[in-house]
Amino acid sequence: MTGMENLWGNQLFQQRARLAFPILVRQALATTPLTYEDLAQELGMPNPRNLNFVLGCVGRSLQKLEEQWKERVPPLQSLVINKATRIPGEGIDWFIDDLKNYRRQSRKERESIIHAKLREVYAYQYWNEVLEALDLQPLTPVFAPLLAEASRRGGGEGEEHRRLKLFVAQHPEILNLTGKRGLTEVEHRLPSGDVIDVFFMRGKEVIGVEVKPSTADEADIVRGLYQCVKYKAVLQARQSVELQPQNARTFLVLGGALPEALVGLRNMLGISVIENVQSF
Template sequence: MGDDLSAVRAVLVPASPANAAFDYFIAHARAAAFQLIPRTSEVRAIELQWPDRKRNPFSIQTQARHLNFYLRRPILEAHHDLFDAAATRFGPIKPNKLGEYRTHIRSVADVDVMLEFLRQRGAWPNKPADRRFVAKTFDPVTKSHFLRSARHLAAGFDDHPFGQSTDYDLLFEGHRLPPKAVFGLAASEALGFPVRPENFSAGNGMVCFRRLRASGFQIVAKAEANGAMAGRSARYVATNENLINHALAPTMRWLIAAALDGATMTYGQVKQRLESEVGFSTVFATRIGLVAGELMNRIQAATPNAPLINTLVVNQQDRLPSKGAGSYMARRFGNPQLAAEGYKERHPAKWRAYFERAAAEVYAYSPEAWSALYAKVFGEALPNARISEERAKRHDGNEDDFGAGVGKYGTGGEGKYHKALRLWVTANPGKIRRAFANARTETEFCLDSGDRIDSVYHLDDRTVVLEVKSRISNEIDLRRGVYQCIKYRAVKAAMDVRQKVPVEAVLVTESEISGEIAGLLRQHGIQHCQVPRERE
């Protein structure tokens, strides 16, 4: 039967945590040089045999949704206190007729706990080489997995344990990536369990470089990478010192603009702007965590209770901040667990909830408050005109077609009645609804789609987008206004990371609306407010 494990694995529910735990355990057993002996006569199990003697110290028996893990007589005889230690750690049991200890394993995390328990007691091989998976383990990893991994890293994903490369870079679409991170993330996806830095080696002749190069990726020494990527003259080399000295102020301006737009920035976006606008040499997206953290440290040194603007730097994939934000949220919200390793992965819903609390505080800050905070942190003024300029930059490249950008009002520009109504609605939120009276208001608010909203009300518990139609609007104009409300509401909601803070839409008119328009508004949940033509 050899090393064929398929009959033993077949008992497990496919794609279940127990299935991943089985494959993960087998990878570690092979790394530690155990021989794998399948048993399929009465039960489905794998016995682990010491490589230098015909004795089997461990076995795992597969059930549908868990593994039965046995400490067998050879290991208990070699370590006389192991049974009692296991009973203390994993719970007491009555020994079977062979005197063996048994416990359940349901997940990869359970495997990690068991192996660490055994290593600490000298019952499992514990040299660095005993944690490196054999090359066969990585057979399921394909070029498609490598491509997805490289794209995630190039886009700014940094929530991984691999760190920066030391001697070699992988060149990918204008980015220099750590080869070990590309390989490790790809392997984790392909295998269905976490592959960590200690589980494989990188370097010429190693499985990591062999497989990546065989899939067509270029891996070069760092000196060669610098030459290959050189295409522009950099003002600053992306050292930690230069990032701290020259990246924090522009990053804060960009994040202020994102905050006032109710949006976020990805690691990749910050990286791209540092390179293209500030003049840094290639910045690994993983270094942006340093920039965000040092920026927040400097802000808190000036104003300890300042909003956590660093949390607006998010991963492209999940639109959430990485684990580095955990210590800041832990102090802010009095929950030390947020700073614990792996909290984001173990409690994704709680992580999002705390992030949304942090984002709500950031979004509630006014332009004037941000300007004052920036001046306090960096000792230089940040005028409202500069803030408006940074907000406009967020939308550079948007095509101003009809209904968007400066072309919103058509070739004739904005009419006097529309402008008067727009400015009045922005200045008088309490006249639209009493509940809106304390809103922070803005006019001609630019969305990430390039559209401009006539007026926006920012409140703690909601955001309100308002489209105005003046006294000269006809039925076609009003119908268009309804659909503009629908679009603006959807785009603004997509920009806001707070999932539980609703975006409402209001169509404001100076004239009565027809039954058809009223029905359309009801159908799509759009509010209507008719205001008098003669106003104070």
């Protein structure tokens, strides 16, 4: 059937599979899954649903490689997850041994099974050899200059930044927190001494938001992405000390659009970015 062919062919989904494969290897090395929407954006695909053919092609190519090598290769395509459920969508039977039993499990049990599969992907040490065997090139790191520039940046708060923080605090629906009540705080201080622009607590879940105005350049947005990484780690550490579940999330809210050059970095870091939020 369509999608069962391996990488090498002239069909559009095969061409896209050859582009997607190094991206998936990059995500495996970064130990970070990515959503169908994020991968589609990075591939320039208007419809994420068409990724089912692309990922099927990736899976078939891995099966062929297993036959040649006579050894197990983890399901790289399982790194692509549904944005809502946080587990892979269609095609899950490619990497679930007992599919009938899997479908009888609760959502929490299914998540546990998928996370185990993801750990296999992350722990696999031969992804570069897989690329070589498939005659594919690994992605070349391109973010070093921006990271260096971001590390030199500092700066104060402008009026748009201040307005945007207040707007996010007053509109939790931006983060899909509609209908959930709890604590909201602007400029929430962490034990590390850092200050999160906006902080929400909904039940026992905590959400930190870093805000960047429309005037932010690429280096400043890079700083925002890394601040989200840091804030999540500190929030989870605080939850651990307080004997709470470690379920912290962070978002980067932009007054403008995420530059195309930073889509890959966002995906590698696994940060949720909300773009083009206007405070007026």
